[in-house]
Amino acid sequence: MNETLEEKIKELKSYINKIDYMYSALAVFSWDDMVNAPRKAVEYRSSVSGHLAGEVYKLKTSEEVKKFIDFFDGVKDELDEVMLSTIDNLKKDYYRTKKIPDNEYQEYTKECSISLAAWQEAKNKSDFNIFKPHLKKILDFNKKFVNYWGYEGNKYNALLDDYEPGITTERLDKLFEEMKNGIMDVLNKIKKSGYTPRIDFFGKSFPKKDQEKFSKLVLKKMEYDYEEAGRIDEYMHPFTTNFGNKDVRITTFYYENDFRSALFSCIHEGGHAIYEQDIPDELQGTLLNRGASMGIHESQSRFYENIIGRSKAFWRYFYPEAVKMFKQFDGVSFEEFYDGINYVEPSLIRTEADELTYSLHIIIRYEIEKMLINDEITVDELPKVWNEKYKEYLGVEPSNDAEGVLQDMHWADGSFGYFPSYALGNLYGAQFLNKMKKDIPDLDAEIEKGNLNVIHNWLKDNIHKYGAIYKPAELIKKVTGEELTSKYFIEYLDRKFGKIY
Structure with a gap:
């Protein structure tokens, strides 16, 4: 590599770091808004966030970025895969952001902050009308952005590309239809079985401090570093945020009458956090020091939460620890406990849904988002459509807005797609599990001994170390040798719940 090229790469990385620093500042504000900030601070802090977003906009759309793009486009043959991916992402980000007027970018960021506060109030009061005008603004912004960006096929594709590059509604419709049919088939078998696991012992009183202690025990075994490179806080809607790989924070929410809620949200968010902590230092300043996509990110969190955290092997190790710590489980057999952890019942709340029916909650939201973006329904109709779809897909119907259309924060912060x-x-x-079991034949035996590091090491070596170098479709093919398919998930559900029920 010649000296001019090396120098230019250093300049580019230094410039990208400036953008990352601004994003980190915004992320700190967002985290503090949700975890610590007083209610009256919303307006001023929203203005600050809007100002910082304006600075990010300037950095991302500057003439300097265009010069970088032009320069590196001319030397592509001399770049390695990391730099090629960096330039690809830089170019996409530049043109995508450039199409949004500066004042609208700032106003949108400010409105998202205000909208989030309105959503919190609306959820607490179970009143959609409080949130409705803010949601209309956020939705209108997103519709405008879609038109600015342009799209092929469905308008929703423009939003999907932000979170899952390369995926389309046409592809999702097929995958989700297969998934829905597979889930409904397993659900019908469960209904016909006549077996209902006990779950009463999970609803006893579990002091918050004891839940916190047990959750930390599990997170430590997972190898999430919450002591020196992270922290655990409380928020009504658990989430993970990070400011580089040395500061990755999670939140959870403790219900004293439910052993499972905070524990599984900690395992879920811990999966996200481990991914971010494993991103190599050398990817800093490349736009690739993050997960490959939100779908790949969710694969890590949901893999730990469900495939590992609700497995028989996992509880062979942790059940004795739970019995030692919680007298509430006296007289509860291991089989009763394990079956209870995997209890299936269609329910209203996505974050509390069982492993089997969870994806139906997502399919409902996906279908509603498509309708909103394509003007097939209005925000005013949203509660009615939401309730109808829950009745159709899950056989349950919300009795109020808090357990219905207001249960998620995602639309409040503009996360359509x-x-x-x-x-x-x-x-x-x-x-990933299918491949992991081939690579580690004694996987279950290792988990039963509490050796969760074998899982962490495999994920680090096969997924985490690449950051966002590869697009999701490239990564799944690289790791498993196959394109993404629904068959392994459906087979996994049928096998697991077939044994329990």
């Missing part, structure tokens, strides 16, 4: 990532994560995770 994100929801499909959760269901895609289930598909990726099952496909």
Whole structure:
């Protein structure tokens, strides 16, 4: 590599770092808004966030970025795969951002902050009308952005590309239809079995401090570094955020009458956090120091939460620890406990849904988002459509807005196109499991001994170390030798629940 090229790469990385620093500042503000900030701070902090977003916009759309793009386009033959991917992402980000007027970019960021606060109030009061005007603004912004960006096929494809590059509604419709049919088939078998696992012992009183202690025990075994490179806080809607790979934070929410909720949200968010902590230092300043996509990210969190965290091997190790710590499980056999952890019942709340029916919650949101973006329904009709789809797909109907249309924060912060990532994560995770079991024949035996490091090491070596170098479709093919398919997830569900029920 010649000296001019080396110098130019250093300049580019230095410039990208400036953008990352601004994003980190915005992320700190967002985290603090949700975890610490007083209610009256919303307006001022929203203005600050809007200002910072304006600075990000300037950095991402500057003439300097265009010069970088032009220069590196002329030397592509001399670049390695990391730099080729960096330039590809830089170019996509530049042109995508450039199409949005500066004032609208700032206003949108500010409105997202205000909208999030409105959503919190609306959810607490179970009143959609409080949130409705803000959601209309956020939706209108997203519709405008879609038209600015342009799209092929369905308008929703423009939003999907932000979270899952390369995926389309046409592809998702097929995958989700297969997934839905597979889930409904297993669900019907469960209904016919006549077996109902016990879950009453999970609803006893579990002091918050004891839940926190047990969750930390599990997170430590997973190798999430929450002591020196992260932290655990409380928020009503658990999430993970990071400011580089040395500061990756998670939140959870403790319900004293439910052993499972905070524990599984910790395992889920821990999966996200481990991914971010494993991103190599050398990817800093490349735009690739993050997960490959939100679907791949969700594959890590949902893999740990469900495929590992609800497995028999996992609880062979942790059940004795749970019995030692919680007298509430006295007299509960291992089989009763394991079956209870995997209890299936269609329910209203996505984050509390069982492993089997969870993806139906996502498919509902995906279908609603498509309708909103394509003007097939209005925000005013949203609660009615939401309730109808829950009745159709899950046989349950919300009795209020908090357990219905207001249960998720994603639309409040403008994350249209994100929801499909959760269901895609289930598909990726099952496909990764199939390959992992071939590579580690004694996987279950290792998990039973509490050796979760074998899982962490495999994921680090096969997925985490690449950051966002590869697009999702490239990564799944690289890791498993196959394109993404729904068959492994459906087979996994049928096998697992067939044994329990």
